Amino acid sequence: MMPVKHILAILFENEAGALARVLGLFAQRNMNIESLSVAPTEDSTISRLTLLTMSDAPTIEQITKQLNRLVGVIKVVDLVHVDHVERELMLVKVCAEGEERQEIKRTCDIFRGQIVDVTTNTYTVQLIGPTAKLLGFLEAIGRAHILEVVRSGTCGITRGAKALSAGPKGV
Amino acid sequence: MNPKFTTDEILVRALVSQGIEHVFWHPGGARLPYYNALAKCEDITLVLVRHELGACHMADGYARTTGRPGVVMLTSGSGASNSITGIANAYMDSAPIIVFCSRESRGDTDSDQFDETDMIGVSRPVVKHSYVVQSSTDIPRVVQEAVFVATSGRPGPVVIDILRSAHENRTKHEYVMPSKVSLRGYRPAESGHAGQIKKALEALLRSTRPVICAGGGVIQGDAASELLSFAERLKLPVTTSLMGLGAVPGSNDLFLGMVGIHGTRVANDAIAHSDLILAIGTRFDDRVTNDPRQFCPQAKVIHVDIDPSSISKVITADLPIVGPCKEVLTILNQLAREKEELSSNGDDQYATWWEQLDRWREETSQGTQQNSKLDDSAMLRPEDVVQVLYEATQGDAYTTTDVGQHQLFVAQGFKFSTPRRWVTPGGLGTMGFGLPAALGVQFAFPSATVVCVTGESSFLVNLQELSTCRQYELPIKVFCFNNGTLGMVKQSTQIHAGECELRGYPESMPDFVQLVESFGHRALRAATLDELKQAVDVAFSNECKKETVFVDVTLDPDAILSSAKSRGNNLDDQSMVDA
Ligand SMILES: Cc1ncc(C[n+]2csc(CCOP(=O)(O)OP(=O)(O)O)c2C)c(N)n1
Ligand SMILES: [Mg+2]
Numbered sequence: 026m027m028p029v030k031h032i033l034a035i036l037f038e039n040e041a042g043a044l045a046r047v048l049g050l051f052a053q054r055n056m057n058i059e060s061l062s063v064a065p066t067e068d069s070t071i072s073r074l075t076l077l078t079m080s081d082a083p084t085i086e087q088i089t090k091q092l093n094r095l096v097g098v099i100k101v102v103d104l105v106h107v108d109h110v111e112r113e114l115m116l117v118k119v120c121a122e123g124e125e126r127q128e129i130k131r132t133c134d135i136f137r138g139q140i141v142d143v144t145t146n147t148y149t150v151q152l153i154g155p156t157a158k159l160l161g162f163l164e165a166i167g168r169a170h171i172l173e174v175v176r177s178g179t180c181g182i183t184r185g186a187k188a189l190s191a192g193p194k195g196v
Numbered sequence: 197m198n199p200k201f202t203t204d205e206i207l208v209r210a211l212v213s214q215g216i217e218h219v220f221w222h223p224g225g226a227r228l229p230y231y232n233a234l235a236k237c238e239d240i241t242l243v244l245v246r247h248e249l250g251a252c253h254m255a256d257g258y259a260r261t262t263g264r265p266g267v268v269m270l271t272s273g274s275g276a277s278n279s280i281t282g283i284a285n286a287y288m289d290s291a292p293i294i295v296f297c298s299r300e301s302r303g304d305t306d307s308d309q310f311d312e313t314d315m316i317g318v319s320r321p322v323v324k325h326s327y328v329v330q331s332s333t334d335i336p337r338v339v340q341e342a343v344f345v346a347t348s349g350r351p352g353p354v355v356i357d358i359l360r361s362a363h364e365n366r367t368k369h370e371y372v373m374p375s376k377v378s379l380r381g382y383r384p385a386e387s388g389h390a391g392q393i394k395k396a397l398e399a400l401l402r403s404t405r406p407v408i409c410a411g412g413g414v415i416q417g418d419a420a421s422e423l424l425s426f427a428e429r430l431k432l433p434v435t436t437s438l439m440g441l442g443a444v445p446g447s448n449d450l451f452l453g454m455v456g457i458h459g460t461r462v463a464n465d466a467i468a469h470s471d472l473i474l475a476i477g478t479r480f481d482d483r484v485t486n487d488p489r490q491f492c493p494q495a496k497v498i499h500v501d502i503d504p505s506s507i508s509k510v511i512t513a514d515l516p517i518v519g520p521c522k523e524v525l526t527i528l529n530q531l532a533r534e535k536e537e538l539s540s541n542g543d544d545q546y547a548t549w550w551e552q553l554d555r556w557r558e559e560t561s562q563g564t565q566q567n568s569k570l571d572d573s574a575m576l577r578p579e580d581v582v583q584v585l586y587e588a589t590q591g592d593a594y595t596t597t598d599v600g601q602h603q604l605f606v607a608q609g610f611k612f613s614t615p616r617r618w619v620t621p622g623g624l625g626t627m628g629f630g631l632p633a634a635l636g637v638q639f640a641f642p643s644a645t646v647v648c649v650t651g652e653s654s655f656l657v658n659l660q661e662l663s664t665c666r667q668y669e670l671p672i673k674v675f676c677f678n679n680g681t682l683g684m685v686k687q688s689t690q691i692h693a694g695e696c697e698l699r700g701y702p703e704s705m706p707d708f709v710q711l712v713e714s715f716g717h718r719a720l721r722a723a724t725l726d727e728l729k730q731a732v733d734v735a736f737s738n739e740c741k742k743e744t745v746f747v748d749v750t751l752d753p754d755a756i757l758s759s760a761k762s763r764g765n766n767l768d769d770q771s772m773v774d775a
Pocket of ligand 2: 600651652653677678679680681682683
């Protein structure tokens with residue numbers, strides 16, 4: 026079975042040790058985590074984690090059940106099964122000298138990036154979008170010009186009026 | 197003004213409020229503050245053990261046979277980390293134990309202080325849940341939650357690590373126990389899906405070759421009598437896993453025996469030819485399935501379990517039902533009763549299937565009768581010893597084992613009449629479990645007969661608990677199947693790679709009789725059938741009612757555990773078996 030992308034949105038207790046239990050489950054199964062982003066929700070006692078992993082169907086089913094088994098996990102949803110929006114934030118320090126400064130600024134505009142810091146020979150660009158767009162930007166700029174990249178990891182939310190809440194566990 | 201209490205008083209009050217009656221304990225500096233309050237408490241018996249692992253296995257045996265949490269209290273550092281195998285064992289077999297330990301720290305838990313281990317980190321993969329307690333006022337809530345989490349849903353171990361800073365000072369606090377547990381992330385299913393249960397019954401009534409495959413969940417979920425009613429109502433054949441032994445009475449005609457690599461041939465044949473399996477409270481361990489792809493090639497599978505992660509993990513379920521075995525079976529019984537009232541033709545629906553099963557059963561029993569001639573001159577065979585023990589106990593005694601051939605010989609030879617009598621480390625296969633587990637059981641049932649069947653090698657793993665046994669005068673009966681070899685390993689390595697030698701091993705064994713006598717217990721030797729029968733008579737005699745008795749049974753070192761045979765799947769493929 027081919028591994029495919031899964032985006033797990035996980036609501037869990039915002040307390041010491043809770044994240045380690047979640048991540049431990051992936052480590053125990055030798056599953057790699059492509060990205061993760063975590064922060065408290067509107068309710069500061071609950072954290073939300075968006076975790077991106079490549080996995081086949083039986084493995085993701087099992088890990089979802091295992092996540093639900095954790096006492097501190099309140100809800101788990103795989104966003105790829107529903108219509109959703111995913112976004113990631115990236116900051117890139119780009120080498121921008123002489124004639125190239127204009128060109129880089131233009132590329133940045135095309136990708137709707139914002140220049141958030143400037144020196145005489147660099148730009149620091151902030152970009153928000155789906156991961157593919159961020160990678161597209163890096164490609165357009167060219168590896169030779171990239172000094173440093175930092176990405177937040179994907180975060181995602183379902184489309185439509187229905188909200189993911191801390192009600193009874195799904196799955 | 198409300199009364200105030202010191203930390204140790206709060207802890208003891210919390211334990212008593214949860215009905216805890218025994219605490220298995222091994223002390224150290226980090227727990228000293230609790231000793232006084234616990235020792236003074238009349239509702240709790242403090243049991244001082246010789247090794248932390250022993251404490252965990254005692255609590256485990258106690259918990260499995262009572263359904264109540266087994267409580268362990270340890271110190272910090274190595275005193276805590278010594279418990280890991282015991283916690284892992286409880287985790288694998290879903291036993292509700294609660295392990296308290298303490299951190300030698302002032303709150304900053306990585307200061308590399310003397311005798312410090314990160315128990316939360318070390319135990320994380322093998323606990324159901326764990327807590328760090330930073331303040332005494334949290335203790336009542338944490339204790340209440342721990343008992344609930346450990347014993348509800350699929351039971352399992354909980355670790356509670358109390359920071360020394362929480363109990364070091366003698367400041368007094370109010371004792372506040374929340375009125376109920378509130379855990380928004382933990383809500384074990386309380387009932388199965390009604391529609392799915394209805395479908396399950398319909399499928400069973402449509403099937404022609406159904407089999408029930410019951411596991412330890414039926415026992416832990418107190419669903420044995422519901423299971424028996426249901427099986428009897430529909431005349432369904434029943435097999436169980438190792439952990440499920442006792443879920444139906446072993447002598448009941450509906451019982452085909454244990455399924456799997458070490459199971460009976462008829463049970464495996466039934467699974468291999470079945471068109472519908474009702475799996476209940478079982479997780480399809482690899483000792484049951486061998487190669488899961490070939491396990492039940494013709495069957496649809498209905499899988500009932502309280503733990504969704506057990507369903508479709510190994511064998512894909514066609515009809516999953518998440519819920520407690522007891523509730524689901526109760527509804528199945530109700531529905532079946534209603535159906536019966538409506539139609540009168542239901543009887544003997546599976547007559548052809550039973551004819552086939554009885555034929556298979558007949559064939560196997562002929563096979564075993566031929567080779568079961570007891571001969572007093574020959575070396576004792578494990579089967580014979582098991583037979584003698586079974587006759588003496590009738591499957592009614594609490595029976596703990598270790599891991600190896602002796603364990604499986606008992607599993608194959610005993611017919612357990614009631615659930616919770618069979619106490620074996622099935623999941624982790626932990627040598628050293630049997631003796632301390634037997635002590636735990638005897639604490640729970642002081643006047644019951646408790647038997648420990650062990651192997652000479654397994655016995656050496658935790659024999660220090662003989663001293664605990666002496667201290668508390670526990671009249672357990674230990675039968676050491678002394679084949680002078682790591683029987684199970686020898687058997688499986690022979691299967692893998694020809695002869696296996698354990699050079700120097702038999703010669704290095706102690707004199708077990710002298711060894712056990714030095715702990716102050718009665719010890720006997722048996723090398724022939726007569727000696728064995730005499731020893732058994734002594735062990736179970738009135739005279740020894742209050743005494744620990746150890747019997748060193750010298751066995752044929754070459755005895756081999758009969759392995760499963762089956763037509764139609766690969767359960768007889770021994771190449772996949774390891775010890
Ligand atoms: C703690 C532990 N270590 C190693 C093993 C692997 N193992 C399984 S059975 C066995 C042999 C046990 O020998 P004994 O207790 O004499 O039992 P026998 O098979 O001879 O009846 C071993 C070493 C285990 N299950 N547990
Ligand atoms: Mg042995």
